[in-house]
Amino acid sequence: MTFLAREEKNPIIVPEQIRPSSEDFEVIGVFNPGVTTFRGKTLLLMRVAERPKCHDERYLYVPFFNETTSSVDIKCFDRQDTSVDFSDCRVVVDGEGNRYLTSFSSLLLATSENGVDFEIDPVFRMAPSNKYEAYGIEDARIVRFGNTYFISYTAASQYGICTAAVTTEDFVTFSPPINIMCPDNKDISLFPEKIGGKYYAIHRPSCSEFSKPNMWLAQSENLAFWGDHKLLMSVREGMWDSARIGASSVPIRTDRGWLVIYHGADESCAYRLGAALFDGDAPEKLIARSREPFLVPDMPYERNGFVKNVVFACGSVAEGGTIRLYYGAADKYICLARIGLDGLIDSLEEVHS
Amino acid sequence: MTFLAREEKNPIIVPEQIRPSSEDFEVIGVFNPGVTTFRGKTLLLMRVAERPKCHDERYLYVPFFNETTSSVDIKCFDRQDTSVDFSDCRVVVDGEGNRYLTSFSSLLLATSENGVDFEIDPVFRMAPSNKYEAYGIEDARIVRFGNTYFISYTAASQYGICTAAVTTEDFVTFSPPINIMCPDNKDISLFPEKIGGKYYAIHRPSCSEFSKPNMWLAQSENLAFWGDHKLLMSVREGMWDSARIGASSVPIRTDRGWLVIYHGADESCAYRLGAALFDGDAPEKLIARSREPFLVPDMPYERNGFVKNVVFACGSVAEGGTIRLYYGAADKYICLARIGLDGLIDSLEEVHS
Numbered sequence: 001m002t003f004l005a006r007e008e009k010n011p012i013i014v015p016e017q018i019r020p021s022s023e024d025f026e027v028i029g030v031f032n033p034g035v036t037t038f039r040g041k042t043l044l045l046m047r048v049a050e051r052p053k054c055h056d057e058r059y060l061y062v063p064f065f066n067e068t069t070s071s072v073d074i075k076c077f078d079r080q081d082t083s084v085d086f087s088d089c090r091v092v093v094d095g096e097g098n099r100y101l102t103s104f105s106s107l108l109l110a111t112s113e114n115g116v117d118f119e120i121d122p123v124f125r126m127a128p129s130n131k132y133e134a135y136g137i138e139d140a141r142i143v144r145f146g147n148t149y150f151i152s153y154t155a156a157s158q159y160g161i162c163t164a165a166v167t168t169e170d171f172v173t174f175s176p177p178i179n180i181m182c183p184d185n186k187d188i189s190l191f192p193e194k195i196g197g198k199y200y201a202i203h204r205p206s207c208s209e210f211s212k213p214n215m216w217l218a219q220s221e222n223l224a225f226w227g228d229h230k231l232l233m234s235v236r237e238g239m240w241d242s243a244r245i246g247a248s249s250v251p252i253r254t255d256r257g258w259l260v261i262y263h264g265a266d267e268s269c270a271y272r273l274g275a276a277l278f279d280g281d282a283p284e285k286l287i288a289r290s291r292e293p294f295l296v297p298d299m300p301y302e303r304n305g306f307v308k309n310v311v312f313a314c315g316s317v318a319e320g321g322t323i324r325l326y327y328g329a330a331d332k333y334i335c336l337a338r339i340g341l342d343g344l345i346d347s348l349e350e351v352h353s
Numbered sequence: 354m355t356f357l358a359r360e361e362k363n364p365i366i367v368p369e370q371i372r373p374s375s376e377d378f379e380v381i382g383v384f385n386p387g388v389t390t391f392r393g394k395t396l397l398l399m400r401v402a403e404r405p406k407c408h409d410e411r412y413l414y415v416p417f418f419n420e421t422t423s424s425v426d427i428k429c430f431d432r433q434d435t436s437v438d439f440s441d442c443r444v445v446v447d448g449e450g451n452r453y454l455t456s457f458s459s460l461l462l463a464t465s466e467n468g469v470d471f472e473i474d475p476v477f478r479m480a481p482s483n484k485y486e487a488y489g490i491e492d493a494r495i496v497r498f499g500n501t502y503f504i505s506y507t508a509a510s511q512y513g514i515c516t517a518a519v520t521t522e523d524f525v526t527f528s529p530p531i532n533i534m535c536p537d538n539k540d541i542s543l544f545p546e547k548i549g550g551k552y553y554a555i556h557r558p559s560c561s562e563f564s565k566p567n568m569w570l571a572q573s574e575n576l577a578f579w580g581d582h583k584l585l586m587s588v589r590e591g592m593w594d595s596a597r598i599g600a601s602s603v604p605i606r607t608d609r610g611w612l613v614i615y616h617g618a619d620e621s622c623a624y625r626l627g628a629a630l631f632d633g634d635a636p637e638k639l640i641a642r643s644r645e646p647f648l649v650p651d652m653p654y655e656r657n658g659f660v661k662n663v664v665f666a667c668g669s670v671a672e673g674g675t676i677r678l679y680y681g682a683a684d685k686y687i688c689l690a691r692i693g694l695d696g697l698i699d700s701l702e703e704v705h706s
Contacts, residue, residue: 100565131584135563159584160564179582181535182558182569205535206562210452210488211513216535225578229532231484231512 003343011301011333013118016051018048018108018315021072021125024057025050025063028103029306031328033110034140035250035315036149038171039090041111042317044118044326045126045140045151046334049103049306062092063104064135065128072128075100090307090331101156102126103306105136109171115317115324116336124171131169132162132179141309141314143190143250150223152180152188163188165223180226183204187215187246190223191258191283199223200283202232202260217284230284233276235264240293241274242266248273248313252323253280256345257287261325264293265314270309272296273327277348288348295337297330305330354647356696364654366463366471366688371401374425374459374478378403381456382659384681386463387493388668389502391524394464395670397679398404398479398493398504399589399687401600402456402659416457417488418481419612425481428453434594443660444685456659457481458489462524468670468677469689477574481508484497485515485532494667496543503576505533505541514559516541518576533579534558540568540599543576544611544636552576552637554584555613566597568615570637583637586629588617593646594627595619601626601666605676606633609698610640614678616665617646623662625649626680628697641701648690650683658683 015027033044042140052061052074060077074181077084083095109124128137132281135156143150147169155164160183166174181188187204199220206213217232235242249261258278265271274290297309313327323339368380369582381404385684386397392699405414405427413430430437436448445453460479463471481490488509496503504527505518513536519527534541540557552573570585588595594617602614611631627643650662676692 156563158564159567160558160561162582178580180580181537182556182571182582183564184558184561185535203535205513205537207490208513208537209559210509211511214512220533220578221575222578222582225573225575225580227531227533227573227578229515229535 001343001348003326003340003347004294005338006299007116009116010299010335011329012116012336013044013046013110013120013334017120017333018046020050021106024052025104026053029328029332030108030142030334031331032312032314032333033326033328034107034142034151034153035317035326036142036144036215037317038111038149041113041117042118042324043142043171044110044112044334045107045142046110047105047138047140047328048108049105049136049331051103057197060086060092060102062100062102064100065104065130065133067134068130072104082096099157100286101135103136105138107137107140107153111248126174130177132157132159132164133177136160139312139314141189141247141250143192144325145192145223150190152190154186155179160184161186163203178224180224181218187248187263189247189260191251193253195281195283201299202247202251206244213246215245215247232284233262233286235288239291240264240266240272248327249316249325251278251283252316252318252341254341254345256280258283259341259345261313261316261323268309270297270323271312273311273313273325275344275348277345286351288345288350289346291349294339294341294344294347295325297325299329301333301335302329305332309333313333354581354696354702356693357647358691360469360689360691362469363652363688365469365689366397366399366473366687368685370473371399371461372475373403374480377405378457379406382681382685383461383484383687384684385492385665386679386681386687387460387495387506387677388478388670389495389497390670391502393463394466394613395468395471395677396495396524397463397687398475398495399461400458400491400493400681401461402458402489404456413439413445413455415453415455417453417593418457418483418486420484420487425457430573431599435685451511454488456489458491460490460493460506479527480543485510485512485517486530487511490517492539492543492665492667494600494603496545498545498576501611503543505543507539508532513537514539517557531577533577534571540601540616542600542603542613544604546606548634548636554579555600555604557597559597566599568598568600585637586615586639586642587633592617592644593617593625596622601677601680602669602678604631604636605669605671605694607694607698612698613637614666614669614676621623621662623650624665625667626664626678630698630701639704641698641703643700644702647692647697647700648678648680652682654686654688658685660684664688 029049085093107126272293273295279285438446461478463647625646626648632638
């Protein structure tokens with residue numbers, strides 16, 4: 001794609017740069033950052049995945065937040081137990097069908113003057129703090145309204161996959177988290193301004209018996225309560241985005257409409273990035289969409305990591321005619337790609353509805 | 354249960370009383386009515402399930418609403434096609450995993466002076482009318498705020514299981530349906546008054562990979578937009594409500610708290626009814642809960658119908674110390690049980706949190 005250029009220094013942030021939460025843990029991934037600009041700098045709210053250091057290959061140690069004790073506890077699975085399903089490196093399923101995540105994610109902060117070289121905040125850590133976050137917090141999206149930054153993120157637990165939200169003005173003090181959508185829901189991305197007097201969010205209810213994981217649109221008057229849910233965009237049979245899709249950036253206002261970068265996967269489970277353009281005044285109206293993904297896992301750091309063949313984004317910075325897209329690669333690294341806005345929009349195929 | 358008495362005339366409404374939507378269809382069930390009082394009468398908004406009259410046992414005909422043509426179309430499955438799963442009488446699953454409902458539900462209306470003998474409205478039919486309702490509309494709950502009746506119901510389609518809502522003042526003219534919760538979600542039941550300045554609803558997000566189908570609580574300021582989702586009550590391992598639960602009545606204010614009748618199923622898929630009591634000022638606080646169900650499928654009309662062993666309610670009328678509970682039996686009939694309020698609450702077991 002001529003309008004796309006990967007940063008030469010990729011990956012720009014790697015797990016070795018991140019301190020673990022304690023000596024007993026190791027960092028296995030830093031990826032899928034929420035992105036904004038704050039006090040003139042590019043700010044990343046990075047997903048940092050950890051696991052207990054393993055001293056015996058026979059066992060798998062699964063960390064989780066224990067609300068009763070307010071501590072991180074460990075559940076131990078014996079790899080020789082044939083009733084337990086270890087086939088997915090991200091998930092363990094016990095004999096009763098209960099699912100656990102093999103890693104435990106928190107959100108850490110990094111800032112940069114030039115958008116490429118990041119300084120990792122040595123203190124900041126937004127860690128799971130309630131029962132809805134017991135298996136970790138993941139994949140933040142940040143949107144700014146005036147002086148307030150609205151941060152939504154995925155909260156995983158035995159109660160399902162919730163989307164929680166907090167607000168902050170300074171990235172030091174945060175409002176208490178609330179669940180803005182009921183489980184299971186992921187990939188919530190708010191439009192950065194009101195449209196026709198309403199706030200809008202793209203979201204991705206998952207795991208329906210009757211439906212594939214599609215992108216939906218919701219409205220709100222106050223950012224806390226959401227409704228009037230409408231199907232926004234569906235998976236496409238036989239194409240790169242046939243199995244699941246979800247918003248991968250905060251929508252970007254352009255003079256041609258709202259540009260939304262989204263991730264899609266097919267049955268191979270490779271995650272790729274495409275884009276869609278929605279009407280500037282009517283965000284439920286799809287105008288154009290990528291026939292082919294514009295970013296596919298090609299580089300070694302995108303092909304091999306914790307999960308193979310994944311590029312996945314949660315945010316970007318648009319400046320003039322260029323987007324700086326910060327994306328997770330192979331669920332292990334943070335990378336940067338620069339995208340020409342007009343080139344990307346020109347590449348989309350018109351949708352006739 | 355000494356506080357429970359089934360009506361002697363049960364079932365009080367049967368499929369033979371209901372006219373089909375056209376000559377080509379037959380009514381196979383009238384069940385799970387939403388309940389309110391309107392102009393001095395008891396009003397039921399009944400789920401009426403139909404299917405095409407079958408002239409060849411080899412084929413299964415599945416009706417659905419076609420939004421493009423605004424007509425009800427038929428999809429035909431060959432029972433000899435081994436790639437299709439016919440094992441659940443309610444659902445067909447094709448070779449690609451797409452699910453269809455074997456019956457097609459609309460909402461019909463009945464009223465009664467005495468609460469036992471119902472007159473079925475010969476004209477009223479709320480039928481599927483948009484793409485979210487393509488597989489039918491089901492299981493209405495009705496709650497009255499002033500002169501406005503707020504009706505929520507399950508809308509099924511290839512886009513998932515949505516909860517839609519309409520309002521009416523006269524049961525003649527209705528507002529257009531909107532989806533108040535994203536899919537999959539069922540069994541939404543609103544508290545009939547504001548509590549601490551907010552509306553509250555019990556809902557049941559389903560089909561999570563990580564969680565069982567539990568009851569959740571949401572808040573709203575305007576009945577259209579909902580948020581601050583909290584887990585309200587969970588399934589209980591090893592008990593009658595171990596597999597799934599959901600609100601089965603509009604919450605009833607008593608001087609001992611909010612009484613909620615709920616349905617539960619265990620792995621046997623038998624649906625039974627229990628109750629829970631929540632704090633009158635803090636509906637998220639569970640006070641007491643049925644150890645055993647108070648209504649189980651015992652009678653022939655509860656044990657045999659379209660689906661065996663089901664009692665399932667969507668509404669009731671509380672008068673003085675008695676509840677008239679209208680419930681669906683075996684997904685085929687409407688029945689009535691009278692319940693002594695104090696007796697039911699006395700039967701609940703205190704919950705220590």
